Amino acid sequence: MISFCAIALLSSGVLYYSIGMENESETEPVSKSKKIKRVLTENEREKNMILQELKDLKKTYDEIILENKTMSFELIQERDKVIKLMTDLVASKGDQIAIDKYRDQVKSLQEKLAMVTVENVELKEQNVSIKRQNANIKEQRDITEVVLNESQKKNEGLKRDLQNTVEKFSKLEVSGTSIVTYRLKSSGDLIVTDKANKVGGINISFVIAKNEIAKPIDKTYYIQVMNSENLILGDDDMRTHQYKSLTYSMASNVRYENKMVRVSENIMGKNFAKGTYYVNIYDGENLVDESSFVLK
Structure with missing residues (x-):
């Protein structure tokens, strides 16, 4: 009986282990x-x-x-x-x-x-x-x-x-323009006269004032002499400047060296008409002085 039980327990243990x-x-x-x-x-x-x-x-x-x-x-x-x-x-x-x-x-x-x-x-x-x-x-x-x-x-x-x-x-100042009309004798002497039929020459002079600031320079002034009928006396040359043309009687070339200069020019002629004459001095196109005289 004991052996049977032991075998049974052993078998169940083996079975449980196998299943596990x-x-x-x-x-x-x-x-x-x-x-x-x-x-x-x-x-x-x-x-x-x-x-x-x-x-x-x-x-x-x-x-x-x-x-x-x-x-x-x-x-x-x-x-x-x-x-x-x-x-x-x-x-x-x-x-x-x-x-x-x-x-x-x-x-x-x-x-x-x-x-x-x-x-x-x-x-x-x-x-x-x-x-x-x-x-x-x-x-x-x-x-x-x-x-x-x-x-x-x-x-x-x-x-x-x-x-x-x-x-x-x-600027050079021009002033004191003066006019002397004269006749020239055969001896060379000048006789001042305002008689139109006797005048043989016109002396025009003007002064350039002293100016220490101005540089020494060669200047050209244009002298215009016009009778009462607006006719220009002299060579009747024309000079064109920047803005206008100027008809003049003669040109005056001057060397200026900071000292006063008196400029003197002569216009020669004959058979001058009676009446008033106008003298204009131009520096380029600028009128710098003017004067007039009468021939009888």
Whole structure:
């Protein structure tokens, strides 16, 4: 009886162990499969997170490159590293070793971006400072230019005034025009007369006043003698000046050297008509003195 019971217990134990082992062998593959699936899902999620971080890095580099022309070459190189890493990450199997490697590389790129961002901010501040300095320089230059222009205009005005003053006071003054009509005797003596039928010559004289400011110069004065019928006596030459033509009786060439000069000229003729005669002295086209005389 005892032996039968022992055999029964032993058999039931063996049966229970066999069933337990069978159940354990059935549940173990299921649990391991879930674990592997969970790990793969976690790796995929981590891979996507890293990929998004890389996309954010690329976007940031794109923005900085647009803003910064000075560092553009270096920035483009760093952005290309990000793009290459994105390509490699997408093509990778996404196992834990690869994930850890890419995570380290992303961290390195993020640290580099932080440095670049600081440099970019510093460059922006420098650019703002340079622009401010340039604006100040331009403002100072504009102010200086205005002052110089005003000073130049003032100097030109003073120079013009001085030139006008010098020109005004250096002009040669002609005055004291006098006329003597005469007849010339065979002996050579001159007899003053105002008888028209006896006059053989007209002496015209005038004075150029002393002027110490005026420069020594060779001058030409034009003498015009006109009768009451507006006929010009003498050679009846014509001289064209800038604005008008002048018909004159004769020209008188004078050398002026800062001293008073008396100019004397003679117009010879005969058969003068009775009446009033007008004498005009011209400096170029400008009338500088005039007088008249009467023949009876």
